Amino acid sequence: MELTEAGWAVFRSRYAQKDDTGKVIESPAEAVWRIANAAALAEKPLQRASWAEKFAAIIDQKKFIPSTPIWANVGKPERPWQPSACFVLAVEDSLESMYETLKQTALVCKWGGGVGFNFSSIRPRGDFIRSTKGRASGVVELIRLYDASAAMVKQGGIRRGAFMGILNVDHPEIFDFINAKKEGGLENFNLSVGITDSFMEAVFNQGEWSLKFRGETRRTVKARDLWEAIVNAAWACGDPGLIFLDRLQEANPVPGNLLNATNPCGEQPLSPGESCLLGSINLAQIVTAEKGIAKINWEELAAITEVALRFLDNLIDVAQYPLAFIGEKSRATRKVGLGVLGLHDLLIRLRLPYDSHEGRQKAREVLRHIRLTAYRYSAQLAREKGCFPQWKDSIFYPTQPMRNASCITIAPTGTITLLAGTEGYGIEPIFAVAYRKETEAGTIPVFSSLFRHFCNQHRVPERALDEVAAKGSCQGVAGIPDQLQKLFKGAYEIAPEDHLAMQIELQQEVDNAISKTINLPLTSTVEDLDFIYKRAFTGRLKGITVFRAGSKPGVITLGDLGEKPSLSCSSRWICTGCEDPS
Numbered sequence: 001m002e003l004t005e006a007g008w009a010v011f012r013s014r015y016a017q018k019d020d021t022g023k024v025i026e027s028p029a030e031a032v033w034r035i036a037n038a039a040a041l042a043e044k045p046l047q048r049a050s051w052a053e054k055f056a057a058i059i060d061q062k063k064f065i066p067s068t069p070i071w072a073n074v075g076k077p078e079r080p081w082q083p084s085a086c087f088v089l090a091v092e093d094s095l096e097s098m099y100e101t102l103k104q105t106a107l108v109c110k111w112g113g114g115v116g117f118n119f120s121s122i123r124p125r126g127d128f129i130r131s132t133k134g135r136a137s138g139v140v141e142l143i144r145l146y147d148a149s150a151a152m153v154k155q156g157g158i159r160r161g162a163f164m165g166i167l168n169v170d171h172p173e174i175f176d177f178i179n180a181k182k183e184g185g186l187e188n189f190n191l192s193v194g195i196t197d198s199f200m201e202a203v204f205n206q207g208e209w210s211l212k213f214r215g216e217t218r219r220t221v222k223a224r225d226l227w228e229a230i231v232n233a234a235w236a237c238g239d240p241g242l243i244f245l246d247r248l249q250e251a252n253p254v255p256g257n258l259l260n261a262t263n264p265c266g267e268q269p270l271s272p273g274e275s276c277l278l279g280s281i282n283l284a285q286i287v288t289a290e291k292g293i294a295k296i297n298w299e300e301l302a303a304i305t306e307v308a309l310r311f312l313d314n315l316i317d318v319a320q321y322p323l324a325f326i327g328e329k330s331r332a333t334r335k336v337g338l339g340v341l342g343l344h345d346l347l348i349r350l351r352l353p354y355d356s357h358e359g360r361q362k363a364r365e366v367l368r369h370i371r372l373t374a375y376r377y378s379a380q381l382a383r384e385k386g387c388f389p390q391w392k393d394s395i396f397y398p399t400q401p402m403r404n405a406s407c408i409t410i411a412p413t414g415t416i417t418l419l420a421g422t423e424g425y426g427i428e429p430i431f432a433v434a435y436r437k438e439t440e441a442g443t444i445p446v447f448s449s450l451f452r453h454f455c456n457q458h459r460v461p462e463r464a465l466d467e468v469a470a471k472g473s474c475q476g477v478a479g480i481p482d483q484l485q486k487l488f489k490g491a492y493e494i495a496p497e498d499h500l501a502m503q504i505e506l507q508q509e510v511d512n513a514i515s516k517t518i519n520l521p522l523t524s525t526v527e528d529l530d531f532i533y534k535r536a537f538t539g540r541l542k543g544i545t546v547f548r549a550g551s552k553p554g555v556i557t558l559g560d561l562g563e564k565p566s567l568s569c570s571s572r573w574i575c576t577g578c579e580d581p582s
Contacts, residue, residue: 001060035070082111088275114164119177139171147187169193177240181240242537244541262543265412267515285304305374335404351483371407409510409513432491451488460480503544519547532546
């Protein structure tokens with residue numbers, strides 16, 4: 001497994017086995033075999049070596065990249081084999097439940113999991129507590145307690161805990177929740193409002209909206225006023241996002257298991273106690289060149305999908321979950337989250353702009369191929385190994401045997417993309433052609449290797465690259481062909497409605513959900529965000545997250561690389577573009 005400098009930094013700091021002094025004692029190739037052999041233990045003894053080879057091949061060739069907890073935990077003798085990235089836990093309205101859930105959360109975070117909660121069962125601030133004759137602290141104060149505890153527990157010894165807090169839109173404390181992050185704080189929480197169809201109907205019809213707790217109306221407000229509070233807060237600081245509760249339940253593969261929360265990044269709806277493990281197909285690796293024309297190798301994509309799905313399914317059997325009830329719930333549905341990374345890399349190689357209709361249609365075609373292949377193979381696994389235990393309670397019963405209740409999830413892939421060496425995270429566009437990224441290992445200068453490759457093909461003058469490196473963008477730079485300017489638009493050069501159109505298109509091929517950020521420029525107005533949030537609802541998304549430039553301190557700076565780029569590849573990087581994607 002060849003790695004870029006950034007990939008090596010991630011591997012050494014987060015994934016490699018170390019001795020008691022912290023010295024790395026494992027190579028990337030050894031780590032690949034560690035997790036491949038562990039996954040193969042779920043097979044019959046005589047088949048383990050064969051499957052381990054297949055698992056190792058797709059990972060070593062960077063065709064499939066498992067998620068961080070798999071790399072960090074699985075197969076290591078000193079750690080529990082905890083492979084899941086996503087968890088949801090229940091929190092109820094009693095002191096005992098609040099602190100029991102907090103303890104469970106600490107145990108999950110200890111081994112690399114992120115946790116989502118729906119806090120709607122918690123009584124609002126100021127409510128009378130009969131047992132103590134006191135007043136309730138409320139939802140926001142409880143979230144602050146959980147947030148403070150996250151700083152004490154690093155996820156798998158790697159980073160602080162990451163949480164998603166959801167509050168339903170009819171909760172009496174909803175206004176305080178909406179504004180909880182406007183003044184800063186809650187650094188470990190993403191916040192989202194649980195939106196219902198009935199609320200949106202009230203917004204569109206200028207109706208009133210009741211805020212209730214345990215069926216008792218506490219206050220009636222104008223739905224439009226509540227909606228505007230949500231939009232204004234999101235414009236100011238990026239939170240809250242939206243979770244569309246009716247969409248979650250409509251797509252619920254086991255309808256009796258309530259879905260009202262997701263993992264921290266929003267891509268995995270789960271019922272309380274469930275977990276899900278993730279892995280992503282590297283779409284940059286499925287392009288072949290025929291007579292100088294880039295094409296997708298559909299057979300290769302199907303083969304990768306099958307082996308990757310089996311790998312993830314096997315890990316459910318060998319997993320050591322942080323709590324027994326999580327293992328029971330997770331194995332009852334056997335949910336996996338097979339996704340993608342490097343979508344923009346793929347579209348660039350196919351000469352399709354990210355923000356074009358043709359680009360969206362091709363992206364959907366790829367996701368449809370993965371979904372249909374995954375479903376066929378999950379059915380095959382069901383015939384070989386048995387259906388998931390809750391199959392008879394699912395939408396698949398009795399006609400469609402399935403090994404997994406759900407299969408497809410689009411994760412943000414923020415760290416594993418560095419292992420893959422691709423430029424687009426998940427289904428996101430590239431951030432920019434040239435930028436500086438602040439990491440735990442220091443500042444990393446990034447100059448798109450794909451862009452450099454295409455500039456070589458088009459004989460772009462060196463002086464044009466100097467300007468691109470300085471400003472971080474190729475838009476409007478003399479000497480850069482129009483075709484390249486269209487292909488290499490960064491996240492803030494793509495219109496928000498085009499970001500959203502891609503997510504809406506792909507959600508139709510994803511049985512779980514999608515983690516994607518809708519980037520808005522600094523000049524975006526509250527009205528712009530109002531449109532985006534409403535379009536997310538009418539487009540039948542399961543959730544949406546936005547970020548307006550300048551609304552939070554960032555870790556990425558456009559341009560100003562401080563070094564002169566060259567059309568020849570730097571030895572500091574393994575240039576994926578040099579594999580000749582034409």
